Amino acid sequence: MDSRKHIYRTLRWRFCYKLTSQSVLLLLFLSHMVSGQIRYSIPEEMKKGSLIGNVALDLGIDMQRLRSGRARIVTGESIQYIELKTDKGILVVNERIDREQLCGDVTPCSFSFDLILENPMELHHVTVEVLDINDNSPSFHQHDMKLTIGESAAPGARFVLPTANDPDVGVNGLQDYNLSPNDNFVLKKHSNVDGRKYAEMVLERPLDREQYPSLSLKLIAVDGGTPQKSGTVNIDITVLDANDNSPIFNQSVYKTTVMENAARGTYIVTVNATDADSGSNGLIYYSISKMQGDIDNIFEIDKTTGVIFLSGHIDYEKAKKYEIRIEATDQGALTDSSKVIVEVIDANDNPPIINVMSFTSPVSEDSPPGTTIGIINVKDLDSGDNGQVNCRIEQNVPFKIKSNLRNYYTLVTDAVLDRESVSEYNITVVATDAGRPPLSTNRAFNLKISDVNDNAPVFPQSVYSAFITENNSPGVSILTVKAKDPDENQNARMSYILENTNIGESPVSEYVSINSESGVIHAVRAFDYEQIKQLILIIKAQDGGSPPLSSNVTVKIMIQDQNDNPPQVLYPVQTGGSLVAEMVPRSADVGYLVTKVVAVDVDSGQNAWLSYKLQKATDRALFEVGLQNGEIRTIRQVTDKDAVKQRLTVIVEDNGQPSRSATVIVNVAVADSFPEVLSEFTDFTHDKEYNDNLTFYLVLALAVVSFLFITCLVVIISVKIYRWRQSRILYHSNLPVIPYYPPRYSDTLGTGTLQHVYNYEVCRTTDSRKSDCKFGRAGSQNVLIMDPSSTGTMQRIQNEKSILDEPDSPLEVSLIM
DSSP states (O other): OOHHHHHHHHHHHHHHHHHHHHHHHHHHTTTTSEEEEEEEEEEETTTTEEEOOHHHHTOOOOOOHHTTTTTEEEESSSSSSEEETTTEEEEEEEOOOOOHHHHHTTTSSEEEEEEETTTTTTTEEEEEEOOOOOOOOOESSSEEEEEEEETOOTOOOOEOOOOOOOSSSSGGGGGEEEEOOOOEEEEEEEOTTTOOEEEEEEEOOOOOOTOOOOEEEEEEEEEESOOOOEEEEEEEEEESOOOOOOESSSSEEEEEEEEETTTTOEEEEEEEEOSSSSSGGGGGEEEOOTTSGGGGEEEEEEETTTTEEOOOOOOTTEEEEEEEEEEEEEEEEEEEEEEEEEEEEEEEOOOOOEEEEEEEOOEEOOOTTTTTEEEEEEOOOOGGGGGGEEEEEOHHHHHHEEETTTTEEEEEEESOOOOTOOOOEEEEEEEEESSSSOOOEEEEEEEEEEEEEEOOOOOOSSSSEEESSOOOTTTTTTEOOBBSSSOOOOOOOEEEEOOOEEETTTTTGGGGOTTTTOOOESSSSSSOTOOEEEEEEEEEESSSSSOOOOOEEEEEEEOOOOOOOEEEEEEEESSSBBEEEEOTTTTTTTTOOOEEEEESSSSOGGGEEEEEEEESOOTTTTEEEEETTTTEEESOOOOTSOOSEEEEEEEEEESSOOOOEEEEEEEEOOOSSSSHHHHHHHHTTTTTOOOOOOHHHHHHHHHHHHHHHHHHHHHHHHHHHHHHHHHHHHTTTTOOOOOOOOOOOOOOOSSSOOOOOEEEEEEEEEEEOOEEEEOOOOSEEEEEEOTTTSSSSSEEEEEOOOOOTTTTOOOOOOEEE
């Protein structure tokens, strides 16, 4: 038990020495850096929760600042003696404070800690001095001491007495030694250089073994506290016969050094003592004093040679110096003592220690350079150059480390961050000391970069082009546009919007639509190449950020033509009431230009390439039609035998697949004078031949139409009469009358070119052979009309307009009798 107490006191002394020296150095170094420092004094052994001081009031810190700055205490020690109450701004006792355990015999006893606040960072140094109370009594390592002293011992012989230990300091510590009254010994009191008191018992009068073969004394150690406390050890002295010379050391103090990492068995020093006696009384044995706690576990001495060597492990950080008391004893139990001072030389055996005070992850990619992402504390338990630490970042990353306060480093951004380039960083902080060889410690930090909406959507093409054939089905997919956004999550969620533009007089939404999520463009209606040949759209891609970013792209949709329109003959104009004739003189040569058939096709491309062919003619040997230009020319010399009246049927075809065609009848008069032509064509118009196929078909069609019209008229009148009678019956029967509405008819075709709707006028004259059907045509036509009742040829302009009925308008048929 006594050995354990001695070891405990020594460890307490080492810990306190270390803590105090480091605290003083830190306080001196930071005195001009910290924003505030304060010192409190408290007695030891205060109860847990006892108030130490109002740190917020003493430092002038607002309570709100304590909370927003995440105020905390950093001590760097395993035991947290002090607790900060941030809600009250006070310091209270968190753990029992034993001054003796904390500082040993070092005085004044204090410990320090740092009060850290963030945003911005503040460091306040707080020192707490622990005042001693008299809570320990002086105690000896052993309760009984046995001495053997020869009676030949000369007056003045010294005997080392046990040293009392009192953990208290100042007046509460060990103050005095007292020896119980006796006739032979007096007590001599001494103090070491470190202030420790010890006593020696000095022989004042020679011993007389025959009178007093043994003596029993008491050594009392007292402190200066109130009330005063004491400790006692019993000294039993056995008186031996003559050995009148004690060993004598050649040095009172030996000094040496040893490296802290020295191996067991390392030589320390050799002590030497001599004894003037001879024989067995002159033999000397060396030993380490048992009064020094665990020293004998660290050092060992050869009892015959006096060689001291290392038997345990020494640590500079625990003890920087050892004082060893060596005793030399002869055969007569006479002793002498000497002191060995061993100074420990520091070795670089402690790597730096990195403590993370705070670390923020993730950090926004729009954080400006210099943004603090972490605070670390770095310390090295070694001293001198071995304890000088340098911090750096190992990788080539856009961060740097700064030191504003000793042992505290801030990790800050050094450049603009871009999550789209690098989404996370692995930052390795390396702390290296200045020892030889240097020791280092690594600490890895994983920093994630959070996204901000700093990238607008990007289309891979500046212009999209697509083709669609006319007469398409509504709802058909035309093409898909896609935009990319390097942002993530909601900032990269894409929406596609069709910008409001007009195509002609109509909004673009009447032609196409776009799926807001997939970017698929659909046709809303069927397109007609003859009405519109190209659509130019503006598509906007917008992300889901706040605020949202967008970009536009142009989409060109080309309508491809289909052969859905037949050729239209512009000249010669076909009229129903008059005859058009081209005159050819009988003197016309070969290749004479009679006329030119002019036709157009509203389609495009090869669908509009027209060819002209002579389908039927009165005399095929007389005329020909140009395949490409539609010119009607003579292919031989006109003779007197050729008939005045020539009728040519020309067919016009386009080049589509399948092709469409139109037919035109050209009347040619072969004559040298107009009266001749007039008389011939007058006879021609009153010709009674019923063998002409065209006249026969027209008469047949007119008869059928007339029959159908009369039938419909009879049916309608019958239905009207029937309904009138029914309504009269219902009226007299008092039943509810349900009106009847005929159905509406509409063009339900969803595709194809819009159909032309015509009003037909069926005309019948008194001469059925000359009956003709007349229907409207679009556009203006210039025609040469031969009127049998006129006296000459008349050129006139007839403008006719196509009539497009509403989808629900019924077909109008009128018969003129």
